[in-house]
Amino acid sequence: MTAALRFDPIRLPEKCEQLRKEVRAFLAEEIAAGTFDPHAPNREDNDAPEFSRRVGAKGWLGMTWPKKYGGQERSFLERYVVTEEMRVANAPTRRFFVADRQSGPVLLKYAPEHIKMDILPRICRGELCFAIGMSEPNSGSDLFAAKTRATRTDGGYLVNGTKIWTSSAHIADYMIAIFRTSPPTKENRRHGLTQFLVKMKQPGIKVNPIGQITGQFEFNEVVFTDYFVPDDHVLGEIDGAWKQATSELAYERSGPERFLETYYVLTELVRAVGKNPDTRSAEGIGRLVAQVHTMRRMSVSVAGMLQAGKEPVVEASIVKDIGTVWEQQLPHRVRDLAAFVEETATNRETLEKQLDFAIKTAPKLTIQGGTTEVLRGIIARGLGLR
Amino acid sequence: MAESENIVAETAEKIFADLADAQTINHDKQGAWKAPLWRALTEAGLPLSWVPDHLGGSGASLAEGFAVLNVAGRHAIAVPLAETMLAGWLLTQAGIASPEAEMTVVPASPKDRIRRNADGSLSGRARAVPFAKQAKHFAVLASGNDGISIALVDATKCRIETGIGLGGDHSDTVTLDKLRPVAIKPAPDGFDQTALMLMGGVVRSLQIAGALESMLDISVRYSNERVAFEKKISKFQAVQHNLARLAGESAAALAAATSAADAIAHAKSLGDAAVFLEAASAKIRCSEAAEKGGGIAHQVHGAIGFTVEHILHRYSLRALAWRDDFGSESYWAVELGKLVADRGADELWPLVASR
Numbered sequence: 010m011t012a013a014l015r016f017d018p019i020r021l022p023e024k025c026e027q028l029r030k031e032v033r034a035f036l037a038e039e040i041a042a043g044t045f046d047p048h049a050p051n052r053e054d055n056d057a058p059e060f061s062r063r064v065g066a067k068g069w070l071g072m073t074w075p076k077k078y079g080g081q082e083r084s085f086l087e088r089y090v091v092t093e094e095m096r097v098a099n100a101p102t103r104r105f106f107v108a109d110r111q112s113g114p115v116l117l118k119y120a121p122e123h124i125k126m127d128i129l130p131r132i133c134r135g136e137l138c139f140a141i142g143m144s145e146p147n148s149g150s151d152l153f154a155a156k157t158r159a160t161r162t163d164g165g166y167l168v169n170g171t172k173i174w175t176s177s178a179h180i181a182d183y184m185i186a187i188f189r190t191s192p193p194t195k196e197n198r199r200h201g202l203t204q205f206l207v208k209m210k211q212p213g214i215k216v217n218p219i220g221q222i223t224g225q226f227e228f229n230e231v232v233f234t235d236y237f238v239p240d241d242h243v244l245g246e247i248d249g250a251w252k253q254a255t256s257e258l259a260y261e262r263s264g265p266e267r268f269l270e271t272y273y274v275l276t277e278l279v280r281a282v283g284k285n286p287d288t289r290s291a292e293g294i295g296r297l298v299a300q301v302h303t304m305r306r307m308s309v310s311v312a313g314m315l316q317a318g319k320e321p322v323v324e325a326s327i328v329k330d331i332g333t334v335w336e337q338q339l340p341h342r343v344r345d346l347a348a349f350v351e352e353t354a355t356n357r358e359t360l361e362k363q364l365d366f367a368i369k370t371a372p373k374l375t376i377q378g379g380t381t382e383v384l385r386g387i388i389a390r391g392l393g394l395r
Numbered sequence: 396m397a398e399s400e401n402i403v404a405e406t407a408e409k410i411f412a413d414l415a416d417a418q419t420i421n422h423d424k425q426g427a428w429k430a431p432l433w434r435a436l437t438e439a440g441l442p443l444s445w446v447p448d449h450l451g452g453s454g455a456s457l458a459e460g461f462a463v464l465n466v467a468g469r470h471a472i473a474v475p476l477a478e479t480m481l482a483g484w485l486l487t488q489a490g491i492a493s494p495e496a497e498m499t500v501v502p503a504s505p506k507d508r509i510r511r512n513a514d515g516s517l518s519g520r521a522r523a524v525p526f527a528k529q530a531k532h533f534a535v536l537a538s539g540n541d542g543i544s545i546a547l548v549d550a551t552k553c554r555i556e557t558g559i560g561l562g563g564d565h566s567d568t569v570t571l572d573k574l575r576p577v578a579i580k581p582a583p584d585g586f587d588q589t590a591l592m593l594m595g596g597v598v599r600s601l602q603i604a605g606a607l608e609s610m611l612d613i614s615v616r617y618s619n620e621r622v623a624f625e626k627k628i629s630k631f632q633a634v635q636h637n638l639a640r641l642a643g644e645s646a647a648a649l650a651a652a653t654s655a656a657d658a659i660a661h662a663k664s665l666g667d668a669a670v671f672l673e674a675a676s677a678k679i680r681c682s683e684a685a686e687k688g689g690g691i692a693h694q695v696h697g698a699i700g701f702t703v704e705h706i707l708h709r710y711s712l713r714a715l716a717w718r719d720d721f722g723s724e725s726y727w728a729v730e731l732g733k734l735v736a737d738r739g740a741d742e743l744w745p746l747v748a749s750r
Contacts, residue, residue, distance in 0.1 A: 014642060018650075018657035020657075097744050097748075277740070279740040280741075284739070286736045290732065290736075291729045291732030295729055296679055296724070298731055299676035299679035299728065299731060302651075302747055303654075330639070330640075331647060385635065386635065389635035389636070
């Protein structure tokens, strides 16, 4: 039997519900104060430094980390609640999201103590923005083809090369990147890459914005020219980044952001059809609600596995595969159903604007953070096919 | 899964493995395996899992029974285990003792109604009742002018028109004509046909999820054996990606079904919105997975999977057939959509997040 694929019905503990109330109250205040508009996901700039600090002040960044680094030592399930409430409200999380989800945990695991003491508390206070330097012009899904070199010099490394599609690099304070420190070996083509902590806004780094089809400028080209990284900014094993990547993937791939990215159009559709939907609308909405409920239950289940100290890489890949395909199709299904919404629906214009943006956003959802093809390869390996 | 659920499920697993091997029963056209299997299941107390000792059953918990149904789905067996369990559960709601033998529930569709007449007799017609022809008794839910009743009915007193469902199992039309039940009692407050359909839907969801687990299992195994173009077909990326999708559908079905089962096992009432969301979603999502996942399992197997000699159809066709019982996915989607619309847009996320 394929015993690996169990998604036990984990429930969020009672204390999460108190936390959820606090998060909702906080977001309601922010909305009332005009920090963001929950109905407008297509804002020009999703960067909100002051909001980020206020979230930090609430203790909602680095929630699961040790207290000595500014964390709260709370559970993954509590972090889950904060993440999903922010996502559903369309809160501007860009500035802190990557640091909280991904970069902080990497530093916790691999950075020297003095760096942890310096950086982690600042992430927790919402002061720092992180980017992830993985893709290069000729190396996207094939991570191990990366060519940007880090060559040995006195007290550290000199970096030369280009990273691309780097989200938030234009506002980031730091980047966690992989650079080539040795050539790959015949036996192991994954050998030779090392993970580094990179301080942005320094000489030797040039960030060039790249326009996206949504009209936003979220991602960038980042060019390194003799950029110096000190020795204590090496994260983990030299030449051994490939060993460090896998466990992070479970965190990165199973969260609420992997199926709720376009969720707002479903809420708006329900508003538009009103209290007495026709059979077609009712059926369409019912199916979409059943699907999103199921994905959330799978995603919470993976959060429960993470909390229990497991490494559910295959399960997380399944969540991201199904979740991103769903959130990609969602605006199109909502568009189908919205075709017959009454002209008099008061939110018609809002729904149309949202659909316009969601449909433009949709293509990236199955590409960023591991393409559908890469995920299905991982699942296939888990099934014993590779 | 709690330890006791494991023990009961393992008992069921062992009985099926010993007495209902898929290859063997697929070749046994006479169905000689059915009687020994039913005997063993009965001796283990499984058909009346959900009936307490004092009403003639083995008094297992809801969670233990749900675990058995997932195992039963993995074996896609053609005996009325799920139906007898559900019938026993229904009779227990009204405190009616269960007889020891095959049972099923009437009605098995949200569209059909059985009426309790003023003189206490029952009338009405129920279509697509699973295993009606094999059942000795029916557990009937009937509505009368003074509310809902639950009754035990002698199957031989009903008119049964034979029907065969998509999966090859009986799916019969049952007609009650001013029929005197063996026993009849009022249903508990708040218990109605929707509650029965939700419970039946979750039972079928667990079975579909189990069948999908088996389809994934045998498809992976087959792809690692079958050679084409000079290599195992599991080495082709197109096949790998199809199987990854099947794994996803199987996982989604299992997650939806076990979540709904857990919700019912812990619910104070089957009438609240959270149970409705969970149970309706499970039936919708599992039915969708039966179509998508089953389609992939067949595609991976090629022509051999389309033959009666091969066991695949035992799982794929039953999973498709189970979609129709106790309300199809279209029916539940409409009902869930109406509920969501009635509560309003701003209540949708709080409902989803409450689970």
